[in-house]
Amino acid sequence: MLAPNRGVEVPEKDSSAEGLVPSMMSTPADFVKGLGLLRVEAGRPPLRELSRSTGIPRSTLSVIFDPRRGQLPTLERCFALLAALGVTEPQTAQWAAAWRRIQGAELRQAETPAAEPDAEPGPAADAVTATGPAPDAETDAVTNAETGPVTGPAEGRGAAVADGASKRGGERRRLGVAFSLGFVLAVASTLATLHLIRASAPPAPVLVGDYAVCRPAGLPSGPQTARPGPPPATAGSVPAHPAAWVGRPAYDAQILTTTQVALPITTAVADGHTLIITMMLTSTCPGPVTVTDSQDNHYRTVSDVTDASRHRVLIIAAFDVDGLGTADSVKLGYPKASKYQVAVDEFSGLSGADQAVTASGAAGGTAFTTGTVPLSCTGGGLQVAAIGTNSGDAPAPSADWTVVPPVLKLSSYRLTTAYRLTRTTGPCAVTGTTTAQWAAALATFH
Structure with missing residues (x-):
């Protein structure tokens, strides 16, 4: 039983205190009560804060923590909540064991058929004994052979009916046992099949220190060279107004082990504008990055680079968006990583993406550039760069670039987002100085 603190009253020894110990839990209500006590011990963080750190909607969290419902949340959501608390x-391993034990008990209780009571002579049997027709000769012979001489007509009929009821009860018991055995064998076969499927699936990444251990292997073995990304398909028509940065409606940087995040919109986004997301994942695993929002706008990756230390930098865009308000949010899903840094920037005057290029370099140098493979930019367009660095000094793009504040910083890791308008048609790149290990993604828009 945890001692009360922070002015929170804890009941004297009762099931709510015992429910905090996973080994003492036996029902979904115990489990939910234990989660509620964990939240109290963590200082009762608001549901909005827990939603941001776990990616679970606030409405779902309110159901999870409601002791009146007593519903067992999914194991994935339990892991996210336990980490956030x-x-x-x-x-966490003890809580997972309690979850599996309670879930198994719930399934067994739901799937076990009710036992059928044995048939016994009742009023109907008595009625047959008293008033039913006299047994024929064959029935009399069986009765006499099994029970001895018949002492009277009524006694003979009663013995025959009782014997038939006993046989019918035995037959029902045998059928019930056979049904139960068949059901148990079917459940066991299904569970064994699910276990084999789960065993054959690749295990999820886990964190060791500051690094995610990825299985199967598929990580870059050395520094990457600059490479042009495939030109994404353009969308819409050429805008009537020049491109311009409008604002940064959302951003976040966290040291977490979850694989999803929901960013609340802090300033409204106008209809028809473009949202460009720049993102850095630290010590990450290979895998897709997905973006959605509460207005169902369509996002696609424009540029993506992973350096030799498995730090990944991406540029993702959505064009001609339906407007977002402060009640909306942008949700991201990504592979396991030790940290994430993400910024959402709003631009006007854009209708599509043209080309992309990436590059990376080791620490200790004095410059970074994507110019090894220059892009061909068109006058009047927009260039957006995302530069992720570790240790060393902050990257400083050349003077014609505008860095969007704030630069997102976690420990020694920085994500710098910058943009510039293309003045003339010709080769273009993002170039600057830094002594840090770096990875840069550059994309052009029109």
Whole structure:
């Protein structure tokens, strides 16, 4: 039982206190009560804060923490909540074991058929004994052979009916046992099949220190060279007004082990504008990055680079968006990583993306550039660069670039987002100085 703190009253020894110990939990209500006590011990963080750190909607969190419902949340959501509430890895394993034990008990209770009572002579049997027709000769012979001499007509009829009821009860019991055995064998076969399927699936990445251990292997073995990305398909028509940066409606940087995040929109986004997302994942695993929002706008990756230390930088865009308000959010899903840094910037005057290029370099140098493979830019367009760095000094793009504030910083890791308008048609690149390890993604828009 945890001692009360922070002015929170904890009941004297009762099931709510015991429910905090996973080994004492036996029902979904115990589990939900334990999660609620964990939240109290963590200082009762608001549901909005828990939603941001876990990616679980606030409405779902309110259901999870409601003791009146007593519904067991999914195991994936349990892991996300336990991490957000500061539960250690050994304790998380105990909570997972309690979840599996309770879930198994719930399934067994739901799937076990009710036992059928044995048939016994009742009023109907008595009626047959008293008033039913006299047994024929064959029935009399069987009765006499099994029970001895018949002492009277009524006694003979009663013995025959009782014997038939006993046989029918035995037959029902045998059928019930056979049905139960068949059901148990079917459930066991299904569970064994699911276990084999789960065993054949690749295990999820796990964190070791500051790095995600990825299986199967597929990580870059050395520094990457600059390479042009495939030109994304353009969308819409050429805008009537020049491109311009409008604002940054959302951004975040966290040290977390979850694989999804929901960013609340802090300033409204206008209809028809473009949202460009720049993102850095630290010590990450290969895999897709997905973006959605509460207005169902369509996002696609424009540029993507992973350096030799498995730090990944991306540029993602959505054009001609339906407007977003402060009640909306942008949701991202990504592979396991030790940190994420993400910024959402709003631009006007854009209708599509043209080309992309990426590059990366080791620490200790004095410059970074994507110019090894220059892009061909068109006058009047827009260039957006995302530069992710680790250690060393902050990257400083050349003077014709505008850095969007704030530069997102976690420990020694920085994500710098910058843009510039293309003045003339010709080769273009993002170039600047830094002594840090770096990865840069550049994309052009019209």
